[in-house]
Amino acid sequence: xxxxxxxxxxxxxxxxxxxxxxxxxxxxxxxxxxxxxxxxxxxxxxxxxxxxxxxxxxxxxxxxxxxxxxxxxxxxxxxxxxxxxxxxxxxxxxxxxxxxxxxxxxxxxxxxxxxxxxxxxxxxxxxxxxxxxxxxxxxxxxxxxxxxxxxxxxxxxxxxxxxxxxxxxxxxxxxxxxxxxxxxxxxxxxxxxxxxxxxxxxxxxxxxxxxxxxxxxxxxxxxxxxxxxxxxxxxxxxxxxxxxxxxxxxxxxxxxxxxxxxxxxxxxxxxxxxxxxxxxxxxxxxxxxxxxxxxxxxxxxxxxxxxxxxxxxxxxxxxxxxxxxxxxxxxxxxxxxxxxxxxxxxxxxxxxxxxxxxxxxxxxxxxxxxxxxxxxxxxxxxxxxxxx
Ligand SMILES: [Zn+2]
Numbered sequence: 164x165x166x167x168x169x170x171x172x173x174x175x176x177x178x179x180x181x182x183x184x185x186x187x188x189x190x191x192x193x194x195x196x197x198x199x200x201x202x203x204x205x206x207x208x209x210x211x212x213x214x215x216x217x218x219x220x221x222x223x224x225x226x227x228x229x230x231x232x233x234x235x236x237x238x239x240x241x242x243x244x245x246x247x248x249x250x251x252x253x254x255x256x257x258x259x260x261x262x263x264x265x266x267x268x269x270x271x272x273x274x275x276x277x278x279x280x281x282x283x284x285x286x287x288x289x290x291x292x293x294x295x296x297x298x299x300x301x302x303x304x305x306x307x308x309x310x311x312x313x314x315x316x317x318x319x320x321x322x323x324x325x326x327x328x329x330x331x332x333x334x335x336x337x338x339x340x341x342x343x344x345x346x347x348x349x350x351x352x353x354x355x356x357x358x359x360x361x362x363x364x365x366x367x368x369x370x371x372x373x374x375x376x377x378x379x380x381x382x383x384x385x386x387x388x389x390x391x392x393x394x395x396x397x398x399x400x401x402x403x404x405x406x407x408x409x410x411x412x413x414x415x416x417x418x419x420x421x422x423x424x425x426x427x428x429x430x431x432x433x434x435x436x437x438x439x440x441x442x443x444x445x446x447x448x449x450x451x452x453x454x455x456x457x458x459x460x461x462x463x464x465x466x467x468x469x470x471x472x473x474x475x476x477x478x479x480x481x482x483x484x485x486x487x488x489x490x491x492x493x494x495x496x497x498x499x500x501x502x503x504x505x506x507x508x509x510x511x512x513x514x515x516x517x518x519x520x521x522x523x524x525x526x527x528x529x530x531x532x533x534x535x536x537x538x539x540x541x542x543x544x545x546x547x548x549x550x551x
Contacts, residue, residue, distance in 0.1 A: 165323050166297060170288040172275065172316045178284050182316055183256070185279040186309060188226050189234050190253040192219055196238040201250040206242035211235060225280040229264045236262075258308040258319075266305040268320055270298040275318065277307070288318070300324045335411035336508025337449075338468070338500045339442050342486075345402055346500035348508040349409065353402045358395075365391045395441050403448035412458050414449060415511030417465035463510040473497070473505035 174182070196219070200211050212235060219231060237260050241251040267276045276285045290298060300322035308317045336348035343354040368387055372380040406414060450460045471478045472490035482490055488499040497505075 165303070165321055166300070167319055167321050168290075168294045168297060170275075170290065170318045170320065172318055173287050174284075174316055178286065179314065179316065181279050181281045181284060182277070182307070183309065184281075185226075185230070186257075186259055186307065187255045188223055188280055189230060189259045190255055190257050192223060192226065192231060192234045193238045193241075193251075193253045193257075193259075195219065196235050197242055197251050200239065200242045201247060204247055206239045206247060208236055208239045211239055223280075227265070227278045227280075229262070230278055233262045233265055234259065256309045256311060258306050261305045261307060263302060263304075266307070266318070268302055268305060268318065270300075270302075270322075297322055333410065333412040334415060334508050334512050335406070335409060335413070336415045336504040336506065336511065337406065338504040338507060339416065339445060340500055343500050344398065344441075345406065345445065346498070346504045347406065347409070348501070348504040349411075350501065351409075352500075353405075358398055361391070361394055392440075396444065399441065399445045399448050403445060403452050406449060407452040407456055407458060413511065414453060414458065414460050415463055415507050416446060416449070416460060417468060417507060418462040461511050461514070463507055463514060465507075468503045468506040468510070469499060471502075471506050473502045473509065 196211060196215050199215050200206050203210075203214070205211065212232075215235065216231070220226075220228070223231075238251070245251060261277070265278045269275070270290060273287050273290055274285065275288065276283045301324065303321040303323050305321075306319040308319060309315075310317065338346045340346065342359075343352050344358065345353040347353075365387055369384060372384045372387075446460070446462075453460050467478050469483050469488075470480050472482060472488075472493060472495055474495040475490060475493040477490055477492035479491055482488055483499045483502075486499050487496065488502040489496040
């Protein structure tokens with residue numbers, strides 16, 4: 164995972180001037196390199212290097228070679244980014260990206276050494292308290308930015324930490340939905356009736372206000388949608404917290420961009436929008452909280468997770484009917500969200516090479532007692548339930 168943190172540099176006026184001049188030269192070099200590539204229809208770093216390196220070194224002898232090379236690479240990437248269709252042009256104070264050779268940051272010591280047209284500038288910064296957890300992360304790139312109105316330089320540094328390599332038996336699949344906010348492959352359902360009631364209440368109010376259509380109704384509409392959002396946020400906080408403390412290392416969820424929204428909500432734009440927002444928020448909360456306890460979230464391709472039999476792997480659309488899943492091939496039946504959550508866990512395991520998942524089975528009566536949902540399957544094993 165990557166993070167970007169922003170550090171304010173302590174600099175004397177003399178050093179500021181040096182950095183401003185360095186930025187100016189850098190951006191000039193960027194423009195010249197980009198122009199060469201644009202005119203010769205190439206963003207190849209090697210080709211552009213051969214054609215421009217010596218002429219530019221001669222023209223700007225004060226510019227350290229490491230900065231020149233870094234700037235050339237950035238220009239090549241910019242050309243590639245626009246597919247050579249337009250000429251990228253930097254301004255004198257455009258931000259410049261530095262590699263580790265040019266800009267050596269030591270987060271623990273709160274020091275940095277930056278190459279410039281006038282030797283290296285060594286200075287300090289203060290790591291804000293909320294960034295302290297990142298000080299042992301690996302540094303990737305630094306971008307130097309100049310804020311003209313403050314006459315201040317900021318260093319935006321990208322840092323990286325390898326996600327913990329989880330071991331085999333600790334992957335949890337989570338199916339997110341509307342009726343059940345989250346169903347986990349260890350048979351835990353999050354489907355607070357409070358959420359349902361609150362949502363129903365707001366949905367009713369919304370419908371009334373939308374019919375009215377007056378200005379005060381619109382104002383009230385805005386107010387209640389804020390209230391509903393805060394309520395959902397609170398629920399998502401509680402659920403994500405409970406989930407990350409479960410005894411698993413990796414939590415697998417479906418890739419949000421293609422998450423299914425139940426058809427009965429089609430046409431109800433607000434509901435759909437709120438749900439999409441809510442799915443995304445739950446994911447974000449899970450990511451942050453998992454990271455905080457040294458665990459990780461993986462996303463998987465959601466295709467067929469609801470149609471596939473988690474026992475024999477048979478994929479058939481008719482396997483799922485509402486809340487119940489029954490495989491036409493092997494006869495396995497299970498609550499459909501639970502079946503999906505097991506598929507999600509299995510996909511994550513096959514993607515990331517991890518082994519078995521802890522999955523006790525559930526009885527229909529227990530599911531019914533706890534969730535109010537009818538299921539028809541023959542397994543006799545325990546279930547637990549979380550609520551917000
Ligand atoms: Zn089957």
